Amino acid sequence: MGLNKFTESSLFQIMNADIRQNLRSKWFWTYSILFGGFVAIMFSTGITESQIIGFVGLSRLMVTFMQVSMVILPIYVLITTVRSIVGDRESNVMEFMLSLPISFTGYFWGKFTAKFLITYIPVFIALLGAAIYGSFTDLDVPWNLFFLYSALLASMIFCFLGISMFISVVAHSQDLAISTAFIIWLVLVAFLDLILMGLMLKLRLDAGMVIGFGMLNPLQVFRTAVLVLFDPELTVMGAASYYILDSVKRELFIFFAIAYPIVLGSLFGLAGNRYFKKNDII
Amino acid sequence: MIQKEKINIIQIEGLSKSFKKQEVIKNLNLTFNENDRIALIGQNGAGKTTLIRCMLGQYNFEGKMEILNMNPRIDRKNILQHIGFVPQMPPPLKLTVRELIYFFEKLTGTDANTFIRLSHEMGLSVEDNFSKPFFKLSGGMKQKLLISFALGRKPRILLLDEPSANLDPQARKILFDHLKDFAPKTLMILSSHRMDEIAGIVNRVIEMDLGVVVLDKNLN
Numbered sequence: 001m002g003l004n005k006f007t008e009s010s011l012f013q014i015m016n017a018d019i020r021q022n023l024r025s026k027w028f029w030t031y032s033i034l035f036g037g038f039v040a041i042m043f044s045t046g047i048t049e050s051q052i053i054g055f056v057g058l059s060r061l062m063v064t065f066m067q068v069s070m071v072i073l074p075i076y077v078l079i080t081t082v083r084s085i086v087g088d089r090e091s092n093v094m095e096f097m098l099s100l101p102i103s104f105t106g107y108f109w110g111k112f113t114a115k116f117l118i119t120y121i122p123v124f125i126a127l128l129g130a131a132i133y134g135s136f137t138d139l140d141v142p143w144n145l146f147f148l149y150s151a152l153l154a155s156m157i158f159c160f161l162g163i164s165m166f167i168s169v170v171a172h173s174q175d176l177a178i179s180t181a182f183i184i185w186l187v188l189v190a191f192l193d194l195i196l197m198g199l200m201l202k203l204r205l206d207a208g209m210v211i212g213f214g215m216l217n218p219l220q221v222f223r224t225a226v227l228v229l230f231d232p233e234l235t236v237m238g239a240a241s242y243y244i245l246d247s248v249k250r251e252l253f254i255f256f257a258i259a260y261p262i263v264l265g266s267l268f269g270l271a272g273n274r275y276f277k278k279n280d281i282i
Numbered sequence: 283m284i285q286k287e288k289i290n291i292i293q294i295e296g297l298s299k300s301f302k303k304q305e306v307i308k309n310l311n312l313t314f315n316e317n318d319r320i321a322l323i324g325q326n327g328a329g330k331t332t333l334i335r336c337m338l339g340q341y342n343f344e345g346k347m348e349i350l351n352m353n354p355r356i357d358r359k360n361i362l363q364h365i366g367f368v369p370q371m372p373p374p375l376k377l378t379v380r381e382l383i384y385f386f387e388k389l390t391g392t393d394a395n396t397f398i399r400l401s402h403e404m405g406l407s408v409e410d411n412f413s414k415p416f417f418k419l420s421g422g423m424k425q426k427l428l429i430s431f432a433l434g435r436k437p438r439i440l441l442l443d444e445p446s447a448n449l450d451p452q453a454r455k456i457l458f459d460h461l462k463d464f465a466p467k468t469l470m471i472l473s474s475h476r477m478d479e480i481a482g483i484v485n486r487v488i489e490m491d492l493g494v495v496v497l498d499k500n501l502n
Contacts, residue, residue, distance in 0.1 A: 010359075013389055021376040024415065092371045096428075099338050099367035099441075100389050101359050280341045 010102040014110025015117075022118045027080055032122040038068060039126045043133065058134040059142045065130065066149055066226040069123060073153070074160045074188070074219060078181035081115050081164035085276070086177045095282055104277045112165055112269060119157050124150055145229060148254065152225050155261040159218045162265030166272035188219045211243050218261045220244075225257030288315040291439060291469045292337065296345035299332055299493075306332045308493040309345070314469050316438075319461075321480050322473040324490035330473045331370070333490070334441050338367065350438070363390075366432030370444040370473075372424035374417040379408060379427065382416050392435050400430035403460070405453055421448035429457060433464065440470045446479065458483055 022028050042061050085108075088094040098107060127149060135141045164181060171177035191213070200210045214220045224244050245253065292314035299307040307329045314320065322330050335341050337349060339358030347354055349361050377385060387394040401408045404426040411419060419427070425448040432440060442461075446454045461470065461483050472480050477487070489497035 010389065013385060017377055017381070017385055020381055024376045091374050092369060093373040093375065095335070095338075095340065096367075096369050096373040098340055099362065099365065099369070100386075101362040102389065103359050278342075282335060282340055 010106035011110040015114045018114035035126040039130045058139050075185050077160040078164050082168045082177040082181040083174050085168035086171050108273045151258050155258045156222050159261030159265035162268035166268040169272040169276045191217050221257045293348045298344045319470045319484045321484040321487045328490040329493040364438040366435050366437035366440045368432045368442045368445045376415050380412040396434040397430045400434050443473045
């Protein structure tokens with residue numbers, strides 16, 4: 001009984017150990033300083049005082065922050081996480097760790113949870129820092145945007161973590177895992193507006209089908225959701241977002257934009273964990 | 283004279299393991315008992331490490347293996363509560379020595395002081411290295427700490443894969459003295475290239491070559 005008390009918490013122990021190890025990695029500090037520094041630079045360059053196409057004050061800062069996040073976060077999550085399991089396998093960490101009474105599931109989800117926290121907390125703190133700083137400098141804090149964006153960031157990180165962990169479990173080498181992650185990111189970026197519109201024009205696809213394609217892409221969903229609280233006529237929105245918001249109710253879309261990436265990430269995570277449990281781990 | 287019946291710890295029947303199309307272990311049949319101190323010897327590629335990884339539940343395999351009457355894949359976590367393992371290559375963990383000791387305490391339920399005491403006996407001053415990341419320790423220091431973790435848990439099965447590879451002669455002597463006096467009921471499997479070094483500890487030698495047992499000899 002006494003022993004079970006200790007061993008049952010293997011998920012927590014792996015999570016704890018992984019967080020501690022991540023805190024010692026240069027990647028983590030570069031990433032945290034990048035996001036924190038970005039918010040500081042935006043404040044110091046007076047971005048909150050400018051007004052472009054209806055965005056002003058902290059709303060402008062937050063929208064810019066989210067657009068930068070959309071570019072950096074997925075590739076950061078993919079590149080840093082795909083090495084997680086396959087890297088442990090190549091460096092004998094896994095052979096050693098899994099010689100201890102740690103379940104495969106505890107190991108997999110412990111690492112998943114650690115990566116989620118270590119990726120989400122810095123961006124959340126940067127966003128929260130912007131809101132707190134704004135409230136001290138007499139700027140109107142758009143709390144509705146703050147909560148929506150916090151949820152969207154969590155959802156997107158979860159989604160890409162699920163995809164990364166799956167690749168990491170299945171890939172036979174770190175090089176293969178990184179290449180696969182990079183190709184996935186490129187495809188998702190390419191299918192924002194550009195290829196979608198090209199397909200629609202070239203193949204004379206139905207707009208509904210294009211919307212369907214767009215809504216399968218977590219990056220497109222994120223991009224559209226970032227602007228969902230603004231005027232849907234805005235030109236910055238991009239063609240696909242315009243079509244999506246023109247066709248779907250806002251409240252429904254917000255729910256979808258948060259839930260869909262989580263579901264997608266969970267499915268990849270569950271598939272990754274299943275593969276991990278069923279196959280040779282080294 | 284009544285002979286005491288040996289308690290069977292590991293039973294292997296028709297065990298085979300392949301990677302893609304290459305068979306690394308071929309139809310292995312072995313029984314390991316309590317009190318057995320086994321030297322598992324053989325060239326590189328003989329199948330020693332693969333066999334150890336099968337015991338640790340890290341590989342799927344064909345055939346039957348039972349450890350403490352449990353299947354190493356299905357009951358992996360339960361079995362591993364009774365196995366102390368020292369790998370051939372220390373893992374490059376970024377945890378500090380202190381964090382690693384407490385990590386082991388929490389996972390295994392063994393008091394951290396036990397590991398610290400054993401490390402001292404192995405000639406490693408843990409306190410002086412508490413704040414150092416494990417991967418920054420020298421090869422010998424890493425090995426001493428890992429040996430302390432394996433022995434400190436008082437396991438029923440001790441698996442040591444080339445445990446003395448990174449140790450200086452003095453630390454080797456201390457290790458082998460420890461192993462000689464270690465809980466006599468423990469099943470000990472020592473994988474090694476150097477039979478001369480472990481001859482004084484073991485009571486059975488198993489030699490593997492290309493995935494089959496070519497020698498299984500009791501030394502008593």
